[in-house]
Amino acid sequence: MYSFLLSLHSVFRWLVVLSLFTAIIRSFTGFTSPRPFGRLDNAIRHWTATIAHIQLMIGILLYTQSPLVSYYFGTDEPDNPEAFFFSILHLVLMSTALVIITIGSAKAKRKKGAYAKFKTLFLWFVIALVLIFAAVPWPFSPLAQRPFLRSF
Numbered sequence: 001m002y003s004f005l006l007s008l009h010s011v012f013r014w015l016v017v018l019s020l021f022t023a024i025i026r027s028f029t030g031f032t033s034p035r036p037f038g039r040l041d042n043a044i045r046h047w048t049a050t051i052a053h054i055q056l057m058i059g060i061l062l063y064t065q066s067p068l069v070s071y072y073f074g075t076d077e078p079d080n081p082e083a084f085f086f087s088i089l090h091l092v093l094m095s096t097a098l099v100i101i102t103i104g105s106a107k108a109k110r111k112k113g114a115y116a117k118f119k120t121l122f123l124w125f126v127i128a129l130v131l132i133f134a135a136v137p138w139p140f141s142p143l144a145q146r147p148f149l150r151s152f
């Protein structure tokens with residue numbers, strides 16, 4: 001179960017990054033060279049938030065199974081930086097990014113006019129992407145390193 005969730009979470013990260021990236025590019029072009037906020041724009045807004053929430057659910061399940069997390073909470077003096085990263089930092093930064101995506105998506109939905117919708121999505125999603133980029137354990141990250149992809 002643990003290794004399945006770890007691989008799923010690892011693969012799903014690419015969907016999160018890709019959908020956010022697509023939403024950001026589309027909203028940027030939407031307010032710099034104005035056009036109507038179409039059905040596709042709305043679908044991208046909706047699916048970007050949904051994909052991020054699915055990753056949050058997988059992350060929460062993984063959190064309950066991870067030996068690193070149980071090590072961190074099971075010892076009085078945890079001295080493993082990776083255990084701290086996944087138990088606290090990754091959790092806090094990713095949950096914050098998820099809240100930001102949710103707020104941005106909901107605000108954009110309620111805005112009147114295409115320009116305001118695109119701009120709102122752009123601003124909130126860029127902040128979320130920066131946080132996510134910082135909190136993913138890329139192989140080049142100074143905080144914790146994991147592979148680009150994990151097979152099942």
Ligand code: HEM
Binds near residue numbers: 016069137147
């Ligand atoms: C957009 C949100 C998130 C992204 C993009 C993301 C991405 C990742 C990546 C790429 C890994 C490394 C997987 C590997 O080892 O190959 C990872 C590990 C992990 N993530 Fe996330 N994550 C997100 C949210 C969360 C959340 C919200 C939680 C907790 C509630 C969480 C808990 C964990 C845990 C526990 C591990 C692995 C610990 C271990 O190695 O045992 N993640 N995450």
